[in-house]
Amino acid sequence: MSTVAKIQNANSALVAAMPAPSASLDAMLWAMRSGIPTIARDLTSERVQEARAIVAAGCGPADPRVVLSWLTNLAATIVNAPVFENAPEKVSAILEVCEDLPAGVWTRETRLAWVRQGERGKFWPAPAELYAHLRPYADRITRQFEGCQRIVRMAEQQMRTKSREV
Numbered sequence: 001m002s003t004v005a006k007i008q009n010a011n012s013a014l015v016a017a018m019p020a021p022s023a024s025l026d027a028m029l030w031a032m033r034s035g036i037p038t039i040a041r042d043l044t045s046e047r048v049q050e051a052r053a054i055v056a057a058g059c060g061p062a063d064p065r066v067v068l069s070w071l072t073n074l075a076a077t078i079v080n081a082p083v084f085e086n087a088p089e090k091v092s093a094i095l096e097v098c099e100d101l102p103a104g105v106w107t108r109e110t111r112l113a114w115v116r117q118g119e120r121g122k123f124w125p126a127p128a129e130l131y132a133h134l135r136p137y138a139d140r141i142t143r144q145f146e147g148c149q150r151i152v153r154m155a156e157q158q159m160r161t162k163s164r165e166v
Contacts, residue, residue: 018059059102070111073108117133
């Protein structure tokens with residue numbers, strides 16, 4: 001049985017991607033990346049709680065079934081999509097090339113961005129083209145994740161400092 005067929009036949013639940021940060025947390029992450037000092041009052045309980053949730057969700061790669069679902073939806077919107085049962089090597093190549101991308105890149109937004117890029121978006125992507133298309137989204141997700149890790153560490157350090165003062 002091919003890898004693609006195994007993925008299509010899997011029945012277990014899919015792991016959700018890392019949640020997107022709220023506008024407030026995203027603004028704080030931008031400020032941190034820009035070198036603006038973060039002070040104690042910036043670490044509101046809501047921001048810290050949200051950052052903890054993002055860190056807990058992780059920034060790992062997608063389940064292959066998520067990628068296959070994304071590709072299946074893409075196939076419905078382009079002109080030369082392969083029939084997956086007849087071309088498992090095309091899907092397998094994409095799975096291999098894009099395996100290090102975080103799960104959060106396989107969204108409706110990124111799929112529509114592929115289709116809306118004009119002439120190139122009409123056709124089935126080569127694995128390297130798809131990787132290049134998704135890499136900026138992956139970089140943004142990774143920056144957000146690392147920023148949230150930093151916020152959590154800062155909050156924990158602040159808690160340790162307060163507990164020593166008491």
